[in-house]
Amino acid sequence: AVGEVLAAALAPRQPHLHPALVRSACLLHDIVRTQPGHASLAERLLANLGLPRLGNLVGQHMAMDPDRSLLPGITEVELVYLADKLVAEEEVVGLDGREARALEKTRAWEEATPAVVERIGERMNAARRIAAKVESVLGYPLDKLLAEITIPPVPLR
Numbered sequence: 208a209v210g211e212v213l214a215a216a217l218a219p220r221q222p223h224l225h226p227a228l229v230r231s232a233c234l235l236h237d238i239v240r241t242q243p244g245h246a247s248l249a250e251r252l253l254a255n256l257g258l259p260r261l262g263n264l265v266g267q268h269m270a271m272d273p274d275r276s277l278l279p280g281i282t283e284v285e286l287v288y289l290a291d292k293l294v295a296e297e298e299v300v301g302l303d304g305r306e307a308r309a310l311e312k313t314r315a316w317e318e319a320t321p322a323v324v325e326r327i328g329e330r331m332n333a334a335r336r337i338a339a340k341v342e343s344v345l346g347y348p349l350d351k352l353l354a355e356i357t358i359p360p361v362p363l364r
Contacts, residue, residue, distance in 0.1 A: 209233065209299060210290035212356050213341065214283065220344050221281050232264035232287045246270075273329070276336035281344060285337045292334035299353050302338060306331045 210233035214226035239245045239252065250266025253259070267284045268291045275285065293299055295308050309327045313319040338349050345352065 208356055209293055210286050212352060213286050213290060216352055217281055217341065217344055224283060228261065228264070229283050229286050231261055233290050235261070236265045236268040236287060236291060271333040273333060276333055276340065281340055289334050289337045289341065292331065293353065299356055301353065302331055302334055
């Protein structure tokens with residue numbers, strides 16, 4: 208829902224964006240989350256199913272080339288990446304909330320090495336740069352848009 212709302216809000220000014228594609232990538236980005244290297248594994252899975260463009264979006268949701276956020280325009284890859292960093296489980300928590308949860312989780316697992324903490328910071332900084340681009344295009348704070356989003360519950364089988 209977050210990715211789709213972001214893409215839909217931006218689409219009038221960024222007509223190359225496809226909100227439905229962003230939504231699909233957001234829904235599938237953690238399809239094999241329990242597996243090591245889940246992003247690239249999901250990318251290959253989707254490509255093998257004949258969905259390479261969708262796979263590409265999913266495959267890049269964990270790591271963002273730092274230079275990408277410096278380029279003009281906003282891409283679907285950036286929106287999937289940003290949406291992933293704005294949400295924790297089924298809750299829109301914002302970037303600060305997500306960063307705090309990520310750091311708390313690594314400390315709980317005793318994995319809070321300086322390198323892990325640095326990677327979390329790098330990922331969140333990339334998300335902040337993308338958020339700034341989104342706000343610049345929208346002309347208003349991202350929080351205003353996020354406040355209107357409700358994530359529907361996922362039905363359990």
